[in-house]
Amino acid sequence: MIRKHLASYRYAMRGISLAFRYERNMVFHLVAAVAVLIVNCLLAVSRTEWLITLMLIGIVWMAEIFNTAIEKLADRVTENPDPMIGQAKDLAAGAVLIICIAAVVCALIIYCPYLS
Numbered sequence: 001m002i003r004k005h006l007a008s009y010r011y012a013m014r015g016i017s018l019a020f021r022y023e024r025n026m027v028f029h030l031v032a033a034v035a036v037l038i039v040n041c042l043l044a045v046s047r048t049e050w051l052i053t054l055m056l057i058g059i060v061w062m063a064e065i066f067n068t069a070i071e072k073l074a075d076r077v078t079e080n081p082d083p084m085i086g087q088a089k090d091l092a093a094g095a096v097l098i099i100c101i102a103a104v105v106c107a108l109i110i111y112c113p114y115l116s
């Protein structure tokens with residue numbers, strides 16, 4: 001029982017490393033996340049602002065990993081041009097874009113008052 005539970009953590013960690021291998025945007029998200037952590041420290045943002053930025057980092061990474069999973073599944077269905085596969089991939093990419101835009105807007109709202 002516990003061994004199975006621990007194995008599922010191992011599989012999940014493998015999923016994260018696969019995302020870094022297959023999805024070049026993951027490196028960008030990693031750099032952005034580190035930059036956010038550094039800026040948070042430099043500006044000494046509040047506890048609530050830390051919570052918001054950490055949650056947004058998690059949601060962006062989650063969306064990107066789901067996007068990569070959908071791309072993998074779609075490529076397994078067919079790598080030939082197919083309108084439904086194209087739409088599925090575009091939808092998944094759209095989900096990532098939405099949360100990235102939201103994260104940038106939240107970052108501006110949080111950081112601008114410290115800089116003005």
Ligand SMILES: Nc1ncnc2c1ncn2[C@@H]1O[C@H](COP(=O)(O)OP(=O)(O)OP(=O)(O)O)[C@@H](O)[C@H]1O
Pocket residue numbers: 023024025067071078079080081082083085086087089090093
């Ligand atoms: N089999 C297909 N049939 C039709 N359109 C496709 C197909 N595969 C990819 N596309 C189109 O090309 C776009 C890019 O697909 P691709 O699999 O190369 O993702 P990507 O460039 O790696 O995306 P990301 O940057 O999110 O990783 C898709 O969003 C889709 O519009």
